[in-house]
Amino acid sequence: MTLSDASENVFPHRPSPPQGADAAALVAAFRTDLDRLTRNLVRQLRLERNVLVVGGAGYIGSVLVRKLLATGCKVTVLDDLIYDNGSSIAALLDLPEFSFVRGDLCHGETLHQALAGVTDVVLLAALVGDPLCKKYPDLARRVNHDGAKTMIDRLNGRGIDRFVFLSTCSNYGLRQDDTYATEEAELNPKSLYAETKVAVEQHIIGNAAGCDFCPTILRAATAYGVSDRMRFDLTVSEFARTLAIGEELLVYDEHTWRPYCHVDDISSAIITVLDTPRPRVCGEIFNVGSTDENYTKKMIVDALLPHAPGAVVKYKEGGFDPRNYRVSFEKIASKLGFTHKHSVNTCAPALMNNIRSGFFGDVGARRWFYGNYEVRNM
Numbered sequence: 001m002t003l004s005d006a007s008e009n010v011f012p013h014r015p016s017p018p019q020g021a022d023a024a025a026l027v028a029a030f031r032t033d034l035d036r037l038t039r040n041l042v043r044q045l046r047l048e049r050n051v052l053v054v055g056g057a058g059y060i061g062s063v064l065v066r067k068l069l070a071t072g073c074k075v076t077v078l079d080d081l082i083y084d085n086g087s088s089i090a091a092l093l094d095l096p097e098f099s100f101v102r103g104d105l106c107h108g109e110t111l112h113q114a115l116a117g118v119t120d121v122v123l124l125a126a127l128v129g130d131p132l133c134k135k136y137p138d139l140a141r142r143v144n145h146d147g148a149k150t151m152i153d154r155l156n157g158r159g160i161d162r163f164v165f166l167s168t169c170s171n172y173g174l175r176q177d178d179t180y181a182t183e184e185a186e187l188n189p190k191s192l193y194a195e196t197k198v199a200v201e202q203h204i205i206g207n208a209a210g211c212d213f214c215p216t217i218l219r220a221a222t223a224y225g226v227s228d229r230m231r232f233d234l235t236v237s238e239f240a241r242t243l244a245i246g247e248e249l250l251v252y253d254e255h256t257w258r259p260y261c262h263v264d265d266i267s268s269a270i271i272t273v274l275d276t277p278r279p280r281v282c283g284e285i286f287n288v289g290s291t292d293e294n295y296t297k298k299m300i301v302d303a304l305l306p307h308a309p310g311a312v313v314k315y316k317e318g319g320f321d322p323r324n325y326r327v328s329f330e331k332i333a334s335k336l337g338f339t340h341k342h343s344v345n346t347c348a349p350a351l352m353n354n355i356r357s358g359f360f361g362d363v364g365a366r367r368w369f370y371g372n373y374e375v376r377n378m
């Protein structure tokens with residue numbers, strides 16, 4: 001007796017497996033069911049999720065917070081509003097899914113209060129940018145380095161599921177060749193800002209095995225795009241505004257490269273990490289951006305010039321910023337399926353039009369709000 005004879009005897013009425021078109025229809029139906037189950041599961045997880053966004057009133061934070069709320073989860077923001085930037089999230093204060101705690105992440109008691117009922121934490125708060133850290137070196141070390149490390153250590157034992165740390169591609173600093181930096185590339189921080197980010201990354205990786213939450217490090221490209229806490233001290237927005245208001249644009253070291261990523265895309269990448277099963281993101285580092293969005297400063301100017309007739313642009317060598325790096329974003333694309341929706345070539349000219357239409361007319365009067373030039377509170 002053959003094996004198939006035997007199985008016929010044990011299961012005399014077993015239907016024969018579907019063939020051809022029937023099999024394909026069955027697989028398609030199974031996939032649809034699985035997609036529906038996965039969507040329901042993600043929705044369920046989000047309903048039970050309360051994400052603490054530390055620095056949620058900032059440039060990236062005020063976009064991320066709105067996107068998180070739109071996915072259906074609760075959001076708590078801990079922010080010290082160091083640029084008098086509370087207006088960026090004021091419209092959210094009455095939402096039942098939103099809570100706000102004003103304070104410094106370095107204060108244990110404030111952090112303890114903000115962590116009540118929280119399931120996941122995203123750390124954005126810092127003194128952000130090379131010039132600001134240079135201007136306030138002690139504060140930068142206290143917040144970006146000491147405060148961030150202590151905060152991360154305090155997350156243990158609180159039932160936190162995910163922790164996302166926003167680091168920066170500035171950590172690659174100055175690259176000596178034309179290759180694209182992957183996450184394994186040697187780091188070459190060229191400022192106190194990047195040094196503090198590298199140190200916190202090392203702290204997270206060094207302690208990953210001993211922590212009870214799942215940490216992920218995201219090295220974001222330089223951000224651009226509109227936010228409720230707009231920053232005009234970042235390359236794309238600064239160039240677009242200067243040309244839109246008809247001022248002369250002075251560009252230092254126009255052939256230096258850097259990757260750029262829209263604030264909305266950076267926020268999507270953070271949410272993708274929160275939604276991805278733990279084993280694929282725990283203890284991992286991802287560059288956030290898109291490989292085809294590496295540009296020299298000159299390329300950004302060239303994208304803007306057709307929209308700025310009569311503009312005067314001057315180029316000069318020997319600026320204070322030695323950074324020059326191109327970055328590969330292959331890992332986040334292949335491992336997490338992350339793709340960017342926005343591009344510098346379309347968004348930068350659109351920003352110029354919006355500025356000309358009268359948006360951001362108060363930049364001169366509220367300079368402190370529109371860029372990381374001076375710390376107003378702390």
Ligand SMILES: NC(=O)c1ccc[n+]([C@@H]2O[C@H](COP(=O)([O-])OP(=O)(O)OC[C@H]3O[C@@H](n4cnc5c(N)ncnc54)[C@H](O)[C@@H]3O)[C@@H](O)[C@H]2O)c1
Nearest residue numbers: 055057058059060079080081082104105124125220222223
């Ligand atoms: N903007 C970029 O181009 C860019 C690129 C790569 C990485 N990142 C990273 O993304 C994060 C957010 O950047 P951003 O551009 O939104 O910066 P931002 O300066 O606009 O926002 C930072 C927020 O943190 C708050 N904050 C600062 N110190 C605090 C403290 N001690 N306690 C509580 N709140 C405090 C500020 O009030 C502000 O709302 C940073 O960690 C930055 O390193 C930004």
